[in-house]
Amino acid sequence: MKNYLTFFIFILILTFATSSYANVEMGKWNFIKEVDYCFIGSAPVETDLPESKQRGITYILVYRINKSKDAIVQIAAGYPYKKDQNVDVTIDNVQFDFYSDDDTAWSNDDNKVIFAMKKGIKLTVKGESSRGTKTTDIYTLKGFTAAYNQLFNDC
Secondary structure (H helix, E strand, O other), X not given: OHHXXXXXXXXXXXXXXXXXXXXXXEOOEEEEEOOOEEEEEEOOOEEEOOOOOOOOOOEEEEEEEOOOOOOEEEEEOOOOEOOOOOEEEEEOOEEEEEEEEOOEEEOOOHXXXXXXXXXXXXXXXXXXXXXXXXXXXXXXXXXHHHHHHHHHHHO
């Protein structure tokens, strides 16, 4: 189910500019509103990847489906993560372990992560690909709180 959802959200990101009901940018975060779902997302502001390596699109999303009261945090790596290995997410100085499923990382406690994101300045994701390549992606949290508030106020 999560792989289907990941693919669905990825397609939304690629097409939201032309098909979205609302697309608002706050800092480095975008708010997207459709009929049945809303999400906020951002791309990394900095990436550490060996020069000879390539990867797909990387992003972080926080989304709600059908006015659910709960938001879900999703991180896309742009490559399949190493099997059975956690993804390290650090918000300022607070570390969170995300679990991986193919090319996506998920939290076991989205509310705790979102609380830290609202208070934070920088989010760092450290992962390892199924081929052993280690990556670091840095996201700014500037604009996150405004985007998150809009996610809950407008959806």
